[in-house]
Amino acid sequence: MNPILLRSRRGLTVTAGLALLTAVALTASLTSASGQESLATSSPTGPMELPDEWMTAQRLSDGSTELSTAKYAKARGEANQLAAHTRSVYRNLAERDWSFFGPTNIGGRVVDIAVDPQVEDQVFIAAASGGIWKSSNAGATFTTAWPDSSGQSMGAVAMTSNGVLFAGTGEPQPGGGSITFGGDGIYRSKDRGATWKHVGLKDSHAIARFAIDPSNEDRIFAAATGNLFVPGGERGVYLSEDGGDSWRQVLAAPNDTTGATEVVIDPSNPARMYAAMWDHRREPHQRTYGGPGSSLWRSDNGGQTWQRMTNGLPTDADQGRWGLAVAPSNPQRLYAYVGTALGPFRAFYRSDDGGDTWTQTPVTAGQASQSTFSWWFGKLAVDPKDHNHVFLTGVSLMRSTNGAQSFSSVSGPHADQHVLRWDPKKPNRAYLGNDGGFYRSDNNGASGWVKSTYEPYTQFYTVDVAETDPALRVGGAQDNGCNRGYNGRGGAWNAIGCGDGLQVIIHPENPNIVFGCSQYGSCYRSENAGGTPRQSISTGQTVSDRRNWLTPLQFDPSDPNVMYYAGNIVNRSTDNGRTWKAISPDLTGGGPNDPSGYPWGTVSTIAAAPTDGNKLYVGTDDGRLWWTDDLGQNWNRVDQAQLPGTWVTRVAVHPKDKNIAYATFSGFRSGSDRPHVMVTTDGGRTWTDIGRGLPDAPVNSVVPTADGLLLVGTDVGVYVSGWNGGEWAALGADLPNAAVMYMRYHEPTRQLSVASFGRGIYDLTVPRCPAASTKLPLRAPGVGVVGALASCRAG
Template identity: 80%
Template sequence: MRFRARYRRSITVAAIVAPVAALTLTASLISAGDQRSLATTTPTGPMELPDEWMATQRLSDGSTELSAETYASARAEAAGVELRTRNIYRHLADQEWEFFGPGNIGGRVVDIAVDPEVEDQIFIAAASGGVWRSSDAGMTYEPVWPDDWVQGMGAVAMTSDGTLFAGTGEAQPGGGSITFGGDGVYRSPDRGETWEHVGLSDSHAIARFAIDPSDEDRIFAAATGNLFTPGGERGVYLSEDGGDTWNQVLPPLNDTTGATEVLIDPSDPDRVYAAMWDHLREPHQRTYGGPGSSLWRSDDGGQTWQRMTDGLPTDDDQGRWGIALAPSDPQRLYAYVGTALGPFRAFYRSDDGGDTWEQTPVTAAQASQSTFSWWFGKIWVDPADKDHVFLAGVNLMRSTDGAMSFSSSGGVHADQHKMAWDPAVPDRVYLGNDGGVYRSDANGAGGTWTKATYEPYTQFYSVDVAETDPALHVGGTQDNGCNRGYDGVGGPWASIGCGDGLQVIIHPADPTIVFGCSQYGSCYRSENSGGTPRQSIGANQTTSSRRNWFTPLQFDPSDPEVMYYAGNIVNRSTDNGRTWEPISPDLTGGGPNDPAGYPWGTVTTVAAAPTDGDRLYAGTDDGKVWWTDDLGETWTEVDPGQLPGTWVTRIAVHPADEKIAYAAFSGFRSGSDRPHVMVTQDGGTTWTDIGRGLPDAPVNSVLPTPDGLLLVGTDVGVYVSAWNGGEWASLGEDLPMAAVLYMRYHESTRQLSVATFGRGIFDTTVPVCRGASTRLPLREPGVGVRGALSSCRAAQ
């Protein structure tokens, strides 16, 4: 029996008030109530780019937003299921989830706060993984955020007495990933040991805090607002009582604009600067710029504000702004802006506190913004040298001549989000990016960065384990590639290629054969455990005109030499992925009207029956389900009237009966009776909803076990039922409330491995439920099948 490391959060939660969830400077001073009338023109756009995979599937129910309230409701329902499980099915509730890894990969870090009193201690905000503390100068991390609260984070800040503030909800929208919203501001008086909710519940995302150094009860918060819905709490807010209450002091110019930056002049705390960003994400387009994007200054502590325009653009083609000041000379300001479509536009400098601005000769190549400047919007200035400037981009860009030119400060992961200097240690600076946390003790000079050694907050899309040894794990990660964990619990993981890592699978009989996929079906075959050499699988080897961000690649469970790969057409290989041939027509309703849009019209899941190699099921992003019982000679579409019409996330076939299959669906019910999980018992002709009793949240994975259990992974936890549904129970404790995107069940050991988007890979042992496999008749939705789970006991 292999060693298992128990992973627990060491945190107590007190004072919980939160839900369970989760031109020249304008001549006249403009009060907070007079600014909305300044924006009267139409935003630039629309933009349709091939991204937003996670958001798109969750909006496939016809919704136009992913609100904090929606997720808060789902988390509350999850808590209710957990309580019922603990009262009725103790053995299910007591199953322990154990963190498997990785610890050495990391993930997106969006903010850093250096503890002003405790040597070598910092706190970081992980994009979808909560708040973490390092007590060894940024090398290893432990959680200081409740596992069962909203995990999406945007900002952290700390006062001199150790009061820690956390702003929930990520402020920079993802590409193929998702931006999870939050439910406001939290405060901890004891460095993360206890937390309380202190307001701005409708802000959706907090991008930054600024604490007045002369009066730390005065705290500014940049509220970015809901990415999907106009309105709500947006703009700059001020608390004058240490966070107890908040008042809007800089409202946005329109209801799609929010604040992304706020900073205080350390030599004159009455002078405050802010950056505003006009942006909106809709199901099929983004508008990431417009008249609301702008820079502002206040000279009276935030009571009135002036828009800075002398030397700055005033047209509507403004995307996200970044702004920073030099602590050693606060009259020196830097700013840059992207276009509304995303590429870099221009860099500016002011030497008179923002009265006037001049454009510097920084080029797009030097700015390193690619086509998505909205992903960054940050500048940092060396506290001791006003000409030493860092610019967030794909690469970390560094200037030593006052932003006249930039070059790369190499040696770090792509996509930069935060830098923070340690005032107690000369030349020490921390960096947060999509790969985690780095530290330089040479003031950020190129080649001087050291990566953290333990940072367990990786965003996983998928997980697989070796059939020959379930201690061998692989998985695909957001912006951190495909990875292999073949060294057991807590052991180091190795990178095995890919860009964004999506589907990664291990040959059932030979764990040295590994397949890995990047976005849009660019996959490989390796006979070296994912290492080189690698054979390409993709557009030149398979047949499809469109491929999903997460292109399905699967083994046939009845023959590991047979594999399936699907774009809009299903492809089959009979020689273990070396060669491929199409076996279906286009199984979708076609692609988008705009060819630049998200590639709608793709197959999202393929499942082969373990007991019949001729029978396959397939689901699509436009809500279709198909089946064939003659290996693709003919395909039958399920009557759309029986299905919810939302994105089909996963199909799984019963291990002993090819006529029984389960389909899982994304989206929310939005007040309707739309199913999340359905079953067919006649090979696909008729389908029945068996998901009643689950929280109203996307179901991302479904697995039937051979002994009668049905497991599903959702955005708000893992749940178990009998084969035919009827009632659902939560499975285990200590699984963080990060979206579970993929599951893998190892039958002989009963190990269930799940991929969380923000907290890494977790394992548990599925209990034995004697009698659960009894073929019970399907019940009406919501009618419980008592007894099917009552015999569950821990596996021996």
């Protein structure tokens, strides 16, 4: 498979820094590494991949220049306060149970693996935004080993020989189809994940790797990558000499945008160790993923002093992320590779004298399988028994048996590799983590890769349920396509096409009719529950100049044969998605102001009134709201002075009144009065903030119920209020702390299903609150309705 085309699951790329290149969309029909069909778009023109800009740009649309751990810590603190208030005042809301629906067989990005040195067949993994997981059967199935209430973003996991476990929070891969969340340092567990204690490096943002001194396991090294957005903080290599109780920096970053991504100890001489440093920074309209700080280092005195290795290695500034590994059977043999600052693979190097000198090997970009984003990988693994047998992470898993003179791809695993480990207790057993989850090989990694059968840490963008049977569900998953869960709670899900899975919806009257979308609006229509044959809804069949990463595709609730699709122009179908006609002008500001940034200027959400098919509301990524009363003959723009100006994540219309609608917004308030939730009661003419009292975090979804409740999903939980807002309560107490990206409410059964980004699909039965349905006048922001939620009872 062409790795450039496979990368299409991430979508378009544009330039960073001073380069101003044009992003070109290519549409292709592919088969992914996992065997599923995909519809995709690709353009390898530079280092800034727009898919990761989608979630990042939403959260920076408030004018911020960074997404800090501190912002999320503050929002989670507010969420905890609201949850505590709910428990004391509205216990019936707080004690609602969230139930995990699935999937268990899809998986998601695994970034690190720790093999238990004492317990047979036991391994621990770090899921990118899903916490730490444990398997006691060699990875066949996993159970959680991390608190649901803690931040779920992970970068590293390691274990001492006597079973002490370390977790490094924050993902060091800076996006790849999605946002990667930061963390708050290092945690330690002395009971194999049953309980955890925070032990340091709170300002590290992301931990990329641990190295434990085999001669003294109280000596633990951590590679701190640093904040992706803000220079400074805790960066470089840190050492604990008391088993993790305290940490001190032993290798400082060359500059304030450089962090450590690798630290390795010579197993035959623990006084000798190596580190990889990476110079990188993400800004609102550009990313710089390389520079003079990217480099390789060696210490010969246990980390007390370090020297940069340069003999045979490049010393210019065009260096991106380095991968580095030592051969356990011959520690004089080192391997390293580096990308360019723009992202493509640059060169592979080998040392046979412990790093004194280096020689470039003949490995080509095609053999390396790095595509345009070498910064997404950055890891090497050497067979513990054969110093010539080395694996290189990339889109495909690449393997060399001749000391990195050449590489060939290994068949079987899902695309995008992140970590490979051998089990010292089992000859020839290797474990692999990639964007598709966890794999095991008992043929030394050369072949025979078997995927885990139970790994419930999928990153979902969307979820839908069948109106005819809410046990039937579909969803779009980051790097794992469109998926169908028609086998009940806990049952197997089936891949039903797509590259990245985005909007996936089920016909309201016929669950065999399913629509699925890849990135940038490459969609299909299936009359076989998402299976083949599929009718393509290509970008050529609809009218638009630009399309959102998650292009909205929706049914008209008053007529299931009517559908809406939008890029920067709204398209309508009256024959259930077979043909389309434009019904609007460009509803955006006209596209990106900066060609090196996210391609602003797309419709991000559409909603038709259930009681009147002529009434539509539309929101855009550049903060605009529109409405029409006559099916697009006339479009009315909401006065921008009424709105926060941030990304409109969702609009929803009142189930009984076409003139009442809700809009939710991304971004943070950042000390301003910027709203997260707004309502109109006059058909869109005027809007009022009703989100006061919610945690200051992006709101991603909103649902008004028919009997008076308003439900919102945020980056830090799900909340409930009356129709007119004002007083908010946490809904349920046991939903894992992963961002809720999308919600789907099934009115007949009161089932609320949510798509979490890292922990799969959950659902809950929404209680009834008779007092909330009382039609009340709007109030001043933050003023609640006494008793509106207190009357909630089980349905």
